[in-house]
Amino acid sequence: MPYIDVRDVCVRHGKTETLRDVGFTAERGEIVSFIGPSGSGKTTLLRTLIGLQSVECGRMTVDGRMVNMSEPGSAKVLRAQAAIVFQQFGLFGHMSVLRNLTLAPTVVAKRTHREAEHEAHELLEKLGLADKANVLPDDLSGGQKQRVAIARALMLRPALLLLDEPTSALDPRKVQEVSSLLRDLARDGMTIIQVSHAMGVVASLSDRIVLLEAGHVRALGHGRGQASQTPDIAAFMNTHSDDPESGASAGGSPQGFREPQF
Numbered sequence: 001m002p003y004i005d006v007r008d009v010c011v012r013h014g015k016t017e018t019l020r021d022v023g024f025t026a027e028r029g030e031i032v033s034f035i036g037p038s039g040s041g042k043t044t045l046l047r048t049l050i051g052l053q054s055v056e057c058g059r060m061t062v063d064g065r066m067v068n069m070s071e072p073g074s075a076k077v078l079r080a081q082a083a084i085v086f087q088q089f090g091l092f093g094h095m096s097v098l099r100n101l102t103l104a105p106t107v108v109a110k111r112t113h114r115e116a117e118h119e120a121h122e123l124l125e126k127l128g129l130a131d132k133a134n135v136l137p138d139d140l141s142g143g144q145k146q147r148v149a150i151a152r153a154l155m156l157r158p159a160l161l162l163l164d165e166p167t168s169a170l171d172p173r174k175v176q177e178v179s180s181l182l183r184d185l186a187r188d189g190m191t192i193i194q195v196s197h198a199m200g201v202v203a204s205l206s207d208r209i210v211l212l213e214a215g216h217v218r219a220l221g222h223g224r225g226q227a228s229q230t231p232d233i234a235a236f237m238n239t240h241s242d243d244p245e246s247g248a249s250a251g252g253s254p255q256g257f258r259e260p261q262f
């Protein structure tokens with residue numbers, strides 16, 4: 001049984017069907033990328049996975065346990081093991097970077113301040129932010145805020161990490177560093193799901209790709225750096241690989257995915 005098994009998810013906003021019969025699976029330790037045109041439903045699907053979005057139909061199991069997707073507040077199975085990084089980062093502006101990182105672990109997870117601070121300093125070091133611990137978020141660049149937001153999510157030691165465009169504010173070198181960190185985390189067993197417009201990052205990181213189009217799954221791709229991929233995914237990635245914000249040059253070529261095995 002896959003670690004995540006999502007089937008037939010439908011989401012509606014008023015009269016608009018934002019997601020229609022969406023499904024995919026992921027194994028533990030895999031990196032899954034949601035790609036697709038603007039407005040195709042990627043962020044909505046990410047929010048749905050962590051119980052922030054009401055659904056009209058569909059089912060999902062995580063680690064073999066059923067998540068009640070029709071009641072956002074009841075997604076306890078997920079809350080216990082998932083963390084999300086939003087596109088707007090959502091940092092607490094009046095708290096130092098260090099406090100942003102240690103707040104949830106000390107208050108919610110009841111870890112000691114000493115332990116949480118030690119871990120926070122380690123993560124900040126890893127993400128090239130060692131000198132920013134006592135700085136307020138407003139005094140950081142967009143890319144620094146993005147890395148702080150990722151570090152804060154990692155402080156929760158999630159089994160499942162959800163990321164909405166995790167490299168959008170980063171320069172190419174930082175894209176490489178964050179990609180490398182995500183790869184290491186996945187190798188250690190963390191399942192990572194990202195929404196991304198950065199085709200180079202998608203190509204180099206993804207074990208699976210879900211191509212959304214107008215709220216439904218246009219194609220599912222499987223495999224990192226393998227010989228072929230689905231024509232629809234290849235076409236989408238090739239058309240979007242010249243996007244200057246795509247990070248294509250930083251992360252590798254969009255070519256080379258294995259045939260889908262869903």
Ligand SMILES: Nc1ncnc2c1ncn2[C@@H]1O[C@H](COP(=O)(O)OP(=O)(O)OP(=O)(O)O)[C@@H](O)[C@H]1O
Nearest residue numbers: 013014018036037038039040041042043044045195
């Ligand atoms: N709260 C909401 N109320 C009404 N419509 C919404 C809401 N959230 C999303 N939508 C609509 O759902 C569709 C999908 O939005 P979503 O943000 O999931 O797309 P996306 O693929 O992530 O887009 P982008 O790449 O531009 O971020 C859009 O048409 C959007 O307007």
